[in-house]
Each structure stands twice: as C-alpha cells, then as structure tokens.
Amino acid sequence: MRLSLLIFGLILSFALQAKTITLDSLSKEQSKKPNVIFILADQWRAQELGYAGSENVITPNLDALAEESLVFHNAVSVSPVCTPWRASFMTGQYPLTNGIFYNDKPLPTEALTAGKIYKEEGYHTGYIGKWHLNGHPRGADSFASRDLPVPKERRQGFDYWKVREVTHNYNNSFYFDENNEKHFWEGYDVFPQTDSAISFINKNTDHPFFLMLSYGPPHDPYFSAPEEFKKLYHEDQIKLRPNVPEELQDSARHVLAGYYAHCTALDKAIGDLLSALDEAGLKDNTILVFSSEHGDMLLSKGVLKKQRPWDESIKVPLLIRYPDRYGNSRKDIYDPINTPDLLPTLLGMSKIEIPNTMEGTNFSKQLKMEKDLGNEAALVMLPVPFHEWKFMNGGREYRGIRTRRYTYVKDLLGPWLLYDNEKDPYQMNNLVGKEEFRQLQEELEQILQAKLTKTNDAFLPADRYMEMWNYLYDHPGGRSDSTRLENYLQINRND
Known part of the structure; x- marks a missing residue:
C-alpha cells in the first residue's frame, strides 16, 4: 500500500513538474510576441513637429522618440478625414472596399479588424479615447449618435474599453467602460487617458497586448488646451508657411498658437507613457507607433481643416519604434x-x-533589410465631400497620388493639380496643363489609373456611392443634382 502511494506520489510530482515546465514554456513563448501600442492623434499634420523641421512647435518627447524610430517622411492618409482613415487602418482596406468613405457611417460588425486579429493571436486588447467607427442607423442624427455607448459586439475585438464615439470638448469629456457605464475624464482628457493607458500596460507586463490610445487633440477647437501650454506660444513669434494668404496671416497665427498648445500637451502625455514603458521593462519588445488620421490646412491656401488633397491635409506624422527588430537609432x-x-x-x-481581406502592403521585410519601401505612390481619394467641405462649400470628388516628389490629382472633369514638391514644397505653382510638363502629367496619370484599376475604383460621382451603400447626406446642401453639379464643376474648373 505504501509502495503504491509512493509510486503515485512520484508520478504526480513528475506530472506537476512537466505541467510547470509546459506552462513556463508557454509563458516564455507568449513573452516573445511583441506588444503593440498605437498612439493616434487627430488632425496633427506632418509638418508640425520639431523632428520634421518645424521652427514653431515644442515637441521634445516626440523628437527624442524619432531619434530611436523609423521616421516616415511621406505617410499619406488615403482619405484625409476621420472615420474613413480609421476604417481603412482597422481593416487594411481602401474606403470603397469597406464602404466607409463618409464620417459617422458604421463599420460592419463582421469586419475583420486589428483588434480581432490580435485577440485571436492571444493578445490582450485595449482601446482608449475616440472611436468614431460605430456610426448611426440610416436617418438618425449623426451628431447625437456620437454621445451613445458602443455595443459590445461592435467593439471590433477590443476588451479593455474606455471610449467615447466622438467628442472635441476635451475639458468636459466622458467615456463608457466595458459595461457601458458612463464616467468622466478629470480635467484635460489627454492626461487621464494616458494614465489609463499606463495602467493597462502595467497590468499586462507578463502578457502580450495590443493597445490603441486615440487622442482628440490637436483637432479643433484650437483654444482649449491647458493654460500652461497656451502660455508657451506667442502669436507674434509664429512663422507661417508661405502659402498662407497675406490677408489671413494674423488669423493663422492666432489659430496656430492654440493648435501648437494642444500639440505640446500631447507631447508631454506621450513622454509620460514612454517613461512608464521604460519603467515596466517593455521598451525593446514593444512596437510603438505614433501617427495621425489626417492633417489640417490651418489657413494654408486660405482654408482650415482637412479633406483637401494638399500636403497640409494628406500628410501625417508616422514613427515606428521597435528596438528588438530595428535597433535604437533613427532610420x-x-x-x-x-x-x-x-x-x-x-x-x-x-x-x-496577413488575412487575404487586406489590400494594403506589408513593408516589414523592406524595413528589416534597412531599405526604402520600393513603393511608387500612395493613393489619395475623396469619394464624397461632406460637412465643412460639402458641395455648397466648394467640395469636390477627387482621386490622386502622392509620390516622393510629385502630387497629381484629378476631379470629375480631369486633371486638377500637379506639383513638383521638391521644387515647390508649399504647392504654390500648379503645373497641370503646361506643355513642358505634359509627359510628366501623362506618366503620373498612368500611375493613378493603375492604382484605380487595382482597387476597382471607377471614380463615379458622389451620389452614386451614396446610393450604392444606402447612405444619406447628413446635412442639407450635401446632396448634389445635375444642375448643382454642373455649376460646381464650372466654378471650380480653373482652381
């Protein structure tokens, strides 16, 4: 009897040791997976960072991050407006594939998204901040829907959840948690959101995680950053881009002072998060991304905000730091x-x-080999202009490409814009239709047409896409008709 018990005990001991070894092996295997943190700003244009050459903005933490990162000088928003960018990133698809080419339209619940993929791979997933993918039912008030909780089945694979669909009231900001309970962020929401991200990181030091931290600023309103950051900027000291019209330069300096205050506040918050990541010992095995959905014209060309095809609108910052794979020096x-x-x-x-539903290109191998991407051009599109750039405000449908050197854009009537961005970095000299650039224009047209063919884009008028997807325009004056369309094309033909 004693011998039997002894043998049983030895077997049990060996089994427990084997189980421990197996669990330890699994734990080590899990720890090899890189964490992913995606920090997303809203409306931060590529030009407005110290490391990008800005003489105005104060961004010491992002400048230091750039010195350890892959620094992308031509990161291009496929459709420079909020919801289309978010849906395109989440799915790896172009806007006319997933149908999200207009703000506040719902990304399908069944979409295969970043959160779902990383969760399926065993990652803990978290999302903090602005979502802007839930949309609203046909005919519902799009702006009222921005204040409602996102149902659990519509969270696209994210479990840790501190989210508001949309707000730009950064000092009176609320969110919904995993149980759709409403809470308020204390003070300027950027800082408590960052604290929430740090808490998530510290709770997951022994398990791979995918976290998105989605800030609202520096999206307008431009003047709501904390006073300590506003005091850093004096309007009379701000240097403007040469493409700001003279009659708007005072207004531009005023707006930029507020915009920069938001940027510096975000930079401070990002510095806090980077420090916490270092303290947790996770820096080397974490893919850390900083980017934005789109830029802001900020009165360049005499206009504000986004949707336009100029660099201030379409180019965004993009830093990727992953020391274990790419080292600690800037590339x-x-x-x-x-x-x-x-x-x-x-x-x-x-x-x-990579799922076959994705249309984007995986450039990780090129980056590992320390090569440039070998990518000829990025596609830019606005299938339907809306809200601040709706048709009544001069909005137009367009398709275009941004190469390392050139910008080429068409509207429904044909070629609209052509810039040599190397010689004309502020895009002040439109070369469309000039005989000496005819061959260049034809070459860029071929590249654009190849992109449209590859993405099955027939470049139709806006109404056709709205009808295809059973969407309604959110505001009067959005919908076109044949007379309005003809007039709009005639008015804008020579821009």
Whole structure:
C-alpha cells in the first residue's frame, strides 16, 4: 500500500513538474510576441513637429522618440478625414472596399479588424479615447449618435474599453467602460487617458497586448488646451508657411498658437507613457507607433481643416519604434506609405499571418533589410465631400497620388493639380496643363489609373456611392443634382 502511494506520489510530482515546465514554456513563448501600442492623434499634420523641421512647435518627447524610430517622411492618409482613415487602418482596406468613405457611417460588425486579429493571436486588447467607427442607423442624427455607448459586439475585438464615439470638448469629456457605464475624464482628457493607458500596460507586463490610445487633440477647437501650454506660444513669434494668404496671416497665427498648445500637451502625455514603458521593462519588445488620421490646412491656401488633397491635409506624422527588430537609432523612410499599408506592416512585424481581406502592403521585410519601401505612390481619394467641405462649400470628388516628389490629382472633369514638391514644397505653382510638363502629367496619370484599376475604383460621382451603400447626406446642401453639379464643376474648373 505504501509502495503504491509512493509510486503515485512520484508520478504526480513528475506530472506537476512537466505541467510547470509546459506552462513556463508557454509563458516564455507568449513573452516573445511583441506588444503593440498605437498612439493616434487627430488632425496633427506632418509638418508640425520639431523632428520634421518645424521652427514653431515644442515637441521634445516626440523628437527624442524619432531619434530611436523609423521616421516616415511621406505617410499619406488615403482619405484625409476621420472615420474613413480609421476604417481603412482597422481593416487594411481602401474606403470603397469597406464602404466607409463618409464620417459617422458604421463599420460592419463582421469586419475583420486589428483588434480581432490580435485577440485571436492571444493578445490582450485595449482601446482608449475616440472611436468614431460605430456610426448611426440610416436617418438618425449623426451628431447625437456620437454621445451613445458602443455595443459590445461592435467593439471590433477590443476588451479593455474606455471610449467615447466622438467628442472635441476635451475639458468636459466622458467615456463608457466595458459595461457601458458612463464616467468622466478629470480635467484635460489627454492626461487621464494616458494614465489609463499606463495602467493597462502595467497590468499586462507578463502578457502580450495590443493597445490603441486615440487622442482628440490637436483637432479643433484650437483654444482649449491647458493654460500652461497656451502660455508657451506667442502669436507674434509664429512663422507661417508661405502659402498662407497675406490677408489671413494674423488669423493663422492666432489659430496656430492654440493648435501648437494642444500639440505640446500631447507631447508631454506621450513622454509620460514612454517613461512608464521604460519603467515596466517593455521598451525593446514593444512596437510603438505614433501617427495621425489626417492633417489640417490651418489657413494654408486660405482654408482650415482637412479633406483637401494638399500636403497640409494628406500628410501625417508616422514613427515606428521597435528596438528588438530595428535597433535604437533613427532610420529615415522617404517612399510613400498609405493608410491601408499600416496594419499589414504591423502584422508582419508581429509575425502574424496577413488575412487575404487586406489590400494594403506589408513593408516589414523592406524595413528589416534597412531599405526604402520600393513603393511608387500612395493613393489619395475623396469619394464624397461632406460637412465643412460639402458641395455648397466648394467640395469636390477627387482621386490622386502622392509620390516622393510629385502630387497629381484629378476631379470629375480631369486633371486638377500637379506639383513638383521638391521644387515647390508649399504647392504654390500648379503645373497641370503646361506643355513642358505634359509627359510628366501623362506618366503620373498612368500611375493613378493603375492604382484605380487595382482597387476597382471607377471614380463615379458622389451620389452614386451614396446610393450604392444606402447612405444619406447628413446635412442639407450635401446632396448634389445635375444642375448643382454642373455649376460646381464650372466654378471650380480653373482652381
């Protein structure tokens, strides 16, 4: 009897040791997976960072991060407006594939997204801040829907959840948690959101995680950053881009002072998060991304905000730091990268198989080989102009490309814009239709047509896409008709 018990005890002991070894092996295997943190700003244009050459903005933490990162000089928003960028990033698809080419339209619940993919791979997933993918039912008030909680089945694979669909009231900001309970962020929401992100990181030091931290600023309103950051900027000291019209220069300096205050506040918050990541010992095995959905014209060309095809609107900052794979020194990338390329590239870095639903390109191998991307051009599109750039405000449908050197854009009537961005960095000399650039224009037209063919884009009028997807325009004056369309084209033909 004693011998039997002894043998049983030895067997049990060996079994427990084997189980412990197996669990330890699994734990070590899990720890090899890189964490992913995606920090997303809203409306931060590529030009407004110290490391990008700005003489105005104060961004010491992002400048230091750039010195350890892959620095992308031509990161291009495929459709420079909020919801279309978010849906394109989340799915790795172009806007006319997933149908999200207009703000506040719902990304399908069944979409295959970043959160779902990383969760399936065993990652803990978290999302903090602005979502802007839930949309609203047909005919519902789009802006009222921005204050409602996102149902659990519509969270696209994210479990840790501190989210508001949309707000730009950064000092009176609320969110919904995992149980749809409403809470308020204390003070300027950027800082408590960052604290929430740090808490999530510290709770997951022994398990791979995918976290998105989605800030609202520096999106307007431009004057709501904390006073300590506003005091850093004096309007009379701000240097303007040469493409700001003279009659708007005082207004531009006023707006930029507020915009820069938001940027510096975000920079401070990002510095806090980077410090916490270092303290947690996770820096080397974490893919850390900083980017934005789109830029802001900020009175360049005499206009504010986004949707336009100029660099202030379409180019965004993009830093990717992953020391275990790419080291700790700065590497500059000049070939264009497009929104649909971001998720496939992150999955490639994470050694996760890329689903065939994705249309973007995985550039992780090129980056590992310390080469540029070999990508000729990024696609830019606005299938439907809306809200501040609706038809009544001069909005127009367009398709275009941004290469390392050139910008080429068409509207429904044909070629609209052509810039040599190397010789004309502020895009003040439109070369469309000039005989000496005819061959260049034809070459760029061929590249654009190849992109449209590859993405099955027939470049139809806006109404056709709205009808295809059973969408309604959100405001009067959005919908076109044949007379209005003809007039709009005639008015804008020579811009």
